[in-house]
Amino acid sequence: MEEASVSDEAAAQVGSESLYAIQPIPGKGLGLIATKDIPKGTRILSELPLFKVSPGESNRQILTDHITKALKDLDKEKQRAFLDLPNVYGLDDGPFLGITRSNAMPLGPDAPQAGLFLDAARINHSCRPNAHKSWNANIVRLTVHALCDIKQGQEITISYLEITKIYVVRQALLKRLLFDCKCELCSAPRHRRQQSDGRIHAVEMVEMGLHMYFSESLSYLPAHDYAGGLTYALGMFTELKAEGARDARFPGVYHTAFKISVKNGDKTRAKIFAERAYAARVVVEGDDSPLAVELAQFVEEPTRHPLYRPSADGKEVELPRELSASQFEKWLWKQRPDVGEEEDEDEIEESESEDEDDDDL
Ligand SMILES: C[S@@+](CC[C@H](N)C(=O)[O-])C[C@H]1O[C@@H](n2cnc3c(N)ncnc32)[C@H](O)[C@@H]1O
Numbered sequence: 001m002e003e004a005s006v007s008d009e010a011a012a013q014v015g016s017e018s019l020y021a022i023q024p025i026p027g028k029g030l031g032l033i034a035t036k037d038i039p040k041g042t043r044i045l046s047e048l049p050l051f052k053v054s055p056g057e058s059n060r061q062i063l064t065d066h067i068t069k070a071l072k073d074l075d076k077e078k079q080r081a082f083l084d085l086p087n088v089y090g091l092d093d094g095p096f097l098g099i100t101r102s103n104a105m106p107l108g109p110d111a112p113q114a115g116l117f118l119d120a121a122r123i124n125h126s127c128r129p130n131a132h133k134s135w136n137a138n139i140v141r142l143t144v145h146a147l148c149d150i151k152q153g154q155e156i157t158i159s160y161l162e163i164t165k166i167y168v169v170r171q172a173l174l175k176r177l178l179f180d181c182k183c184e185l186c187s188a189p190r191h192r193r194q195q196s197d198g199r200i201h202a203v204e205m206v207e208m209g210l211h212m213y214f215s216e217s218l219s220y221l222p223a224h225d226y227a228g229g230l231t232y233a234l235g236m237f238t239e240l241k242a243e244g245a246r247d248a249r250f251p252g253v254y255h256t257a258f259k260i261s262v263k264n265g266d267k268t269r270a271k272i273f274a275e276r277a278y279a280a281r282v283v284v285e286g287d288d289s290p291l292a293v294e295l296a297q298f299v300e301e302p303t304r305h306p307l308y309r310p311s312a313d314g315k316e317v318e319l320p321r322e323l324s325a326s327q328f329e330k331w332l333w334k335q336r337p338d339v340g341e342e343e344d345e346d347e348i349e350e351s352e353s354e355d356e357d358d359d360d361l
Contacts (some may be wrong), residue, residue, distance in 0.1 A: 019044050020156055022122045027182050029086060031124040032156040038146045041283040044131060044156060045144040049115030050078065053104055056112055060093050067096045081118050088178040105142060107135040109162055117142050126157035126183035127170055132248055132284045133158045138293065145284050147246045157183065159247070166197040199243040206235040210256055227334040229260040234333040251280035255295070257333075262302050265311030268319050269332060270302035 019038055025031035038044060051070035057063050071079055087098035103121035104114035120133060120142050133144045150156060161173055167186065174181045185196060209232040237253045254277035261270035278295040285292055298305055311317075320331050330337055 022119070025124060025155055028124045030122050032119075032122055034150045034152050034154050034156055036152050038150040038156075040146050040148050042146045043143055043286055044146055045119060046136075046139070046141045047117045047120050047143075048141050049107075049117055050074065050082065052107070052113050052115050053100060054112055055101075055104065055106075055114050060097060063100075064094055064097050067100055071096065078118070082116070085118075085121055105133065105135075107142075108137070111135065115142060120144060123156060123158050125160040125174065125181065127159065127161075127164070127181060127185040128183065128244065129157040129159045129247065130154070131156050131158050134248075134285050134289065136285065136289050138288050138290055143286060143289070145286065147284065164200055164203070164245070164247075164249075166200050167193045196243060199239055202239045203236060203243065203249075206232050206239060210236065213260070226260065226264040226266070229263075230257060230334045233257040233260060234335065248281075248284045251277050251284060251291075254280055258298065258302070259305065259307050262298075262305045262308040265309050266317045267302050268317040270305075270308075271299065272332060274298040274302055 019035060019042070020032040021035050022030050023033045025033075051067065053063060053066060057066075071082060074082070082099065083095070085099050085103045087095060088102045089098040091098060093101075100116055104116050105120060107113045107115055115135070123131070123133070123144065130146065130148055130150050131144050132147050133142060135141075136143050144156070144158060146156075160177060161170065164170075165173065171181060171186065185193070188196070210229070213229045213232060233253055233256050236256075237250070240249055240253065254273050258270055258273035258277050261267075261273055274295060278292060278299050281289065281292045281295055287293075287296075302308065320328070323331060327337065329335075
């Protein structure tokens with residue numbers, strides 16, 4: 001197991017942030033409250049781990065010894081702050097292990113290690129959070145970013161779950177963390193929860209379509225064409241918006257659309273999707289996150305992506321000019337123009353040709 005990493009910087013920074021205060025929240029213990037208006041994209045918190053652990057370590061004694069050693073290296077104030085954290089697992093395995101299991105956060109999706117962060121541990125969960133947490137390996141800190149404008153006095157929330165699921169599944173997953181979720185979405189009237197579940201199902205369906213698009217073994221499926229792939233990505237985008245989501249799935253959708261475009265040799269659309277993916281990623285993780293840094297190079301040169309294949313006809317796609325915003329979106333996602341728009345375009349063409357005829361006269 002890796003040595004406990006306790007740093008003076010971690011010790012110094014905790015509590016020095018001024019965008020939030022740790023306060024009692026009805027029905028949820030303590031939580032983070034915004035002490036001023038926080039604009040979307042703001043880095044609310046950037047915290048070094050007090051120590052790291054390997055949650056997969058099955059030998060509890062090894063884990064306890066590791067935590068004990070890490071705690072001994074901390075000053076009294078930090079030790080007290082650690083001991084003040086909630087312990088939902090009781091004292092069967094001792095307080096150190098119970099507190100760590102209750103509060104440690106994984107260092108990335110499916111990461112073998114987790115970290116104990118004194119301030120981030122106080123952030124409550126919401127199934128529709130207004131902030132996003134991520135482990136930033138470039139700056140070796142956990143960061144929390146505002147997903148929308150947060151007003152002074154509002155609670156700052158993150159999602160403890162890696163994927164968004166329907167109400168009963170979410171409740172079951174959170175029950176494993178030993179609490180009943182009292183977030184805004186889970187406390188909403190039944191009909192509103194059912195509406196939200198319907199949209200979450202719809203997102204799952206389009207996600208499945210996208211998965212099939214990228215799965216070589218399923219390439220016989222009709223979705224395996226350029227416009228079809230972008231239609232799935234747009235569908236996901238539309239469903240997420242309808243669900244009221246504002247989370248890290250948005251940069252994910254743009255990133256997917258980018259990959260579909262490079263795979264089809266369309267550098268023009270790929271560049272636009274890379275720009276959008278980058279901008280959306282910066283909102284949720286900052287411009288120093290590994291994913292943002294990776295995307296920045298594709299904004300510069302989309303062909304650097306390993307999925308890039310030259311287009312079948314070897315031609316470059318031209319960027320259309322003089323389209324309205326909605327016409328541009330349709331072009332971008334390779335959607336057919338609305339019937340009305342086609343008629344309008346026909347009318348324009350007709351009147352243009354009439355004008356030309358007039359000139360001839
Ligand atoms: C990591 S701690 C969060 C901070 C905690 N409220 C405190 O007082 O330190 C997780 C615990 O907070 C509470 N909690 C977090 N989100 C909640 C939610 N959406 N509904 C109810 N309780 C919640 C639960 O007791 C959960 O076990």
